[in-house]
Amino acid sequence: MRECKFRQGCGPRLRRRFDASTLLLVEAPLKILLTNFRLAERTGSECVTVDLATGLRQRGHEVAVYTPEIGPLGERFLEETGIPVVSKPEDAPWVPDVIHGQHLLPTTLALLAFPTVRVVYYCHGYGPLEERPPVHPHVRRWLAPSPRFQGWFAKEFGIPKEQFVLAPNFVDTAKFRRSADREQGRRHALLYHTNLRRGAEVEILQQGCREAGWSFDAVGSAFGGGTDAPELLLPRYEVVFTSGRSALEALACGCRVVIVGEGRLSPVLTPETYEAALAVNFASVPEHGELYEAAVVGALQTAAAADSDGAATGLIEQIRSEHALSVALDRLEVLYREVVSEPVPAPDPERDQAALHAALKVAASALAENRRETARLKAGWEETKRKREALAGELKEMKQQQRKAAATNAEGGRLRRLMEIIFGNKR
Secondary structure (H helix, E strand, O other), X not given: OOOOOOXXXXXXXXXXXXXXXXXXEEEOOOEEXXXXXXXXXXXXXXXXXXXXXXXXXXXXXXXXXXXXXXXXXXXXXXXXXXXXXXXXXXXXXXOOOEEEEOOHHHHHHHHHHOOOOEEEEEOOOOOOHHHOOOOOOOEEEEEEOOOHHHHHHXXXXXXXXXXXXXXXXXXXXXXXXXXOOOOOOOOEEEEEOOOOOOOHHHHXXXXXXXXXXXXXXXXXXXXXXXXXXXXXXXXXXXXXXXOOHHHHXXXXXXXXXXXXXXXXXXXEOOOOOHHHHHHOOOOOOHHHOEEHHHHHHHHHHHHOOXXXXXXXHHXXXXXXXXXXXXXXXXXXXXHHHHHHOOOOOOOOHHHHHHHHHHHHHHHHHHHHHHHHHHHHHHHHHHHHHHHHHHHHHHHHHHHHHHHHHHHHHHHHHHHHHHHHHHHOOOO
């Protein structure tokens, strides 16, 4: 419940009711449909979807999630919260007041399923094709976690700069907290990454940590799976190598964070380097990083410095004031209500068909790219399989030779013992 001013010209969905007990105007709850390309495991946008849906429900709004792929995370989320998770937008339990769209194709399908509903689109990255923003008059705001998206939106898609909204990433600071009994100087390091693959970089990290006297663990899909409770895992480590939203989680737990990517490491995040990392959404970029070999030792030395605890505390305070889930929800609630109060253009079948065609073209390109990547991985797997089979053959041959040598040695030993029995042991 909050005090608010009634604005003239508000649309019918921006309803108000009068609470006589407090003499305050109270805004009516909204029906909000969130979209995401899947809800299967703990990746960045999937965690964002779960946190937003849960937080909005707790604030009294009606919430549902549409995703074409419902996996273990979506099933568990539905069971634990009761928030509807549907595989088709038209299966939502009601017509939404606003669509909080994430990812091009599911957002476009939801937009076409509800042609009179306004859309807020949140873009998490401009690398993957599925992140490309839908261009449609019903999309009233385009959100992104970094200012560099604004130029990309304007140049590539003609999106007006006044409709771009900077929406910094967030973390649930009620869950991700510094441990009360945190032990300093433990020298434990963690690679916490969902996308980084095994390779030379990981080996350099592991070797550098061990040579400096630090333990090293790795958690992620490439390292045997992730974790369902990162808020319990992260406080156990003094240094965390990570990127993106995971960096905020680690910082909120009081860890020293190093942004890691393909071939580069950032300096340890401090109050002085934090803003530059925030401007690129804690991504690894060449201008902010060093080669792995040159950076690992320096990062560990900085993390072990006497003032590391104070620097971490300063970042925790900044995250709690600027990047807490509660702050993100406050901003989104204001934005949703602004959007539903705006007039929406009349339905236009030709325009809607063009939007769907554009989305399907991108989806087809993404599918072709995924197939190429699958073929590349399959070829790599086949090569690895051939090498394993060759090594297995060599190992089998070596074992056979060892058995032959052992049999020969045993036979030789029996002959020597027989000769000793017959002729005696002459020295």
